[in-house]
Amino acid sequence: MRGGSIAVVGGSIAGCAAALAAARGGAERITVFERADARLRDRGVGIALHSDRYDELRDAGYVAPEMPWAPLTRRVWSVRDGDTPRGRAVAVQPFPFRAYNWGALWGELRRRVPDHVDYRSGSPVTAAESDDDGVTLLLADGRRERFDLVVGADGYRSVVRASMFPETGPTYAGYVGWRGTSRDATGLPSDGHDAHNIVFPGGHCMTYRIPDGHGGQVLNWVLYTAPPQLDGDHPDLRTPTSLPPGGLTAQLTARLRALVSEHFPPYWAARILGTPAESTFIQPIYDLEVPHYTAGRTALVGDAASVARPHIGGGSVKALQDAAALESAWSAGTSWTEVLQAYDAARGGVGAAMVALARRMGEVQVENTPDWSGMAQPEFDVWWQDQNRGSDRRSGFGGHSIKAP
Ligand SMILES: Cc1cc2nc3c(=O)[nH]c(=O)nc-3n(C[C@H](O)[C@H](O)[C@H](O)COP(=O)(O)OP(=O)(O)OC[C@H]3O[C@@H](n4cnc5c(N)ncnc54)[C@H](O)[C@@H]3O)c2cc1C
Incomplete structure (x- = not known):
């Protein structure tokens, strides 16, 4: 699938990676709408990436050794x-x-977004309206812009997701x-x-x-x-x-x-x-799950699509893998329908599996903690295996392998 006008809503980790995916997939005109002003605030917090997942994402071209x-x-x-x-x-x-x-990881990804991508800071999107031929975005300044395809990378309170699945939203886990x-x-x-x-x-x-x-x-x-x-x-x-x-x-x-x-x-x-x-x-x-990662001419990536509690240590990996899967679907597809169907098939199950595993981890690590004072390595190993039971090739601590069959 080559050409077309693409909007990415949200310009954080998932948004920059999705813009990169669209550029590599062959989109002709790409616009990123990011609500935050000029530079995303440097959050100064840590993001841990599993080394094996890093290797795969490096080979796919989404992370690089020069990121400190x-x-x-x-x-x-x-x-x-x-x-x-x-x-x-x-x-x-x-x-x-x-x-x-986080700031350095985001900065390197932002640097990789090609110059021909129109990255607009301080540009909140207020709604998305999808029809058979494309999507119209409503901007906070009152303007409307039309695209062939819109990618929602606008985090857990996504307005793009709200337009696709109005009944679906994040559920508070009961802790912070x-x-x-x-x-x-x-x-x-x-x-x-x-x-x-x-x-x-x-x-x-x-x-x-x-x-x-x-x-x-x-x-x-x-x-x-x-x-x-x-x-x-x-x-x-x-x-x-x-x-x-x-x-x-x-x-x-x-x-x-x-x-x-x-x-x-x-x-x-x-x-x-x-x-x-x-x-x-x-x-x-x-916790957040969606019925599908795509609907009409819209697709979701990163936290807009699914939020797995952070105990799984895989949210950024999931976001970057979403982008890599979108690129693959884009390169192989010959129509928007094919691209979006292939992307949904590749990522929907992964998102749900990671949310489920992360929920189990949160339940035993926060909501219903064991008697730590009586625990040593042998009891710990049993406890750890128990919460990981049921994780399959689509999930796993630190994220799943994109090489999994
Ligand atoms: C406590 C905690 C610890 C974590 N630790 C890890 C970890 O160690 N390892 C790991 O891999 N992951 C971790 N994560 C998860 C990880 O931070 C996210 O999953 C990952 O960064 C993906 O983010 P995103 O780009 O999808 O969303 P976000 O970073 O939320 O970005 C969404 C972007 O969209 C923009 N936006 C929102 N609405 C609009 C709009 N209407 N118009 C325009 N722009 C909009 C926002 O300004 C923002 O820039 C952690 C998460 C939490 C909460």
């Missing part, structure tokens, strides 16, 4: 043990991941991820190749080093637990709204501090509590 990263080899699960500085190691497991800074980056990585082993997972009743906290974007490293952490019951005029975390850096209320900050002081080994508590408020924020956790 830090190697991770093991994940140590630790629980508080009195005043022992780092607590007790419950278990250690292989963790062959590459740790990225508190995220932060600490400049204080002192006392970590000098190679820093371990990721650490601090576990406590009602949640866990993943932490690992990431490049800081200036040649150094910072400690990235994300703590999953249910937020306190909020009252009065406090923000309702069940609405699909993240609380931005510096936007946490005193009540939320107090809850985080109390939880960490009570349940974290002293070394890790100091790293979390020492993180400045301006680099701490909250993202509610969601």
Whole structure:
């Protein structure tokens, strides 16, 4: 399929990768509509990519060695043990991941989007109207633009998805991820190749080093637990709204501090509590599945299509693989119908399988945590295998293999 006018709504990880896919697939005119101004805010948070998935995506041309990263080899699960500085190691497991800074990963992908793509920052799309021959986008400035095909890469609150499947939306998982980056990585082993997972009743906290974007490293952490019951005029975390850096209320900050002081080994508590408020924020956790990745002349990629809880460590991999699959369908198809049908067939099942596995992980890692204090490696191994039971070639921790038959 060659030629045609394509719009990509959303210019983040999935959006840049989809624009690249459309360009390689042979689209003639490509426009990216990104709501955020000039440069996407550098989120400064970590994204971990499984090394095997990285290799496949590098071969497919969506990631590259020059993107700065830090190697991770093991994940140590630790629980508080009195005043022992780092607590007790419950278990250690292989963790062959590459740790990225979100901003650097996005920046490299953005750089790869060819110059002929019209990437429009500060351009929110308010609705999409699909008919037999194409899609009309309604822009926030009141204008309308028409395209042969529209790709929704506009995240979990996608307006493109809303036009395709009005009844489908994200479901709040009942807990949030508190995220932060600490400049204080002192006392970590000098190679820093371990990721650490601090576990406590009602949640866990993943932490690992990431490049800081200036040649150094910072400690990235994300703590999953249910937020306190909020009252009065406090923000309702069940609405699909993240609380931005510096936007946490005193009540939320107090809850985080109390939880960490009570349940974290002293070394890790100091790293979390020492993180400045301006680099701490909250993202509610969601599940999202769609009946199909395509409808009419529209397609979905990344979080717009499906959101797997982050315990699976595969959201960005899924987004990049979506783009690679779209490129393959584009190159092989001889009509829009063929392209879209092949893409839906390739990705629909993967999205659903990853959402299901990630939900199981969230249930046992946050909603219904085991008695960590009584757990050691043998019990851990059984517990880990149990939550991974049922994962198949379409899912798996860190994402599925695009080489799977
Ligand atoms: C706590 C947490 C930890 C995570 N950790 C990992 C990890 O370690 N590894 C991993 O692989 N994944 C991880 N993920 C998942 C990962 O961040 C996402 O799955 C991935 O980045 C794909 O994002 P996206 O581009 O689809 O969506 P987004 O990054 O949400 O981008 C959507 C874009 O669309 C734009 N937009 C939205 N609406 C409109 C509109 N109406 N008009 C125009 N533009 C619009 C937005 O401004 C934004 O730029 C994590 C997620 C969370 C919440």
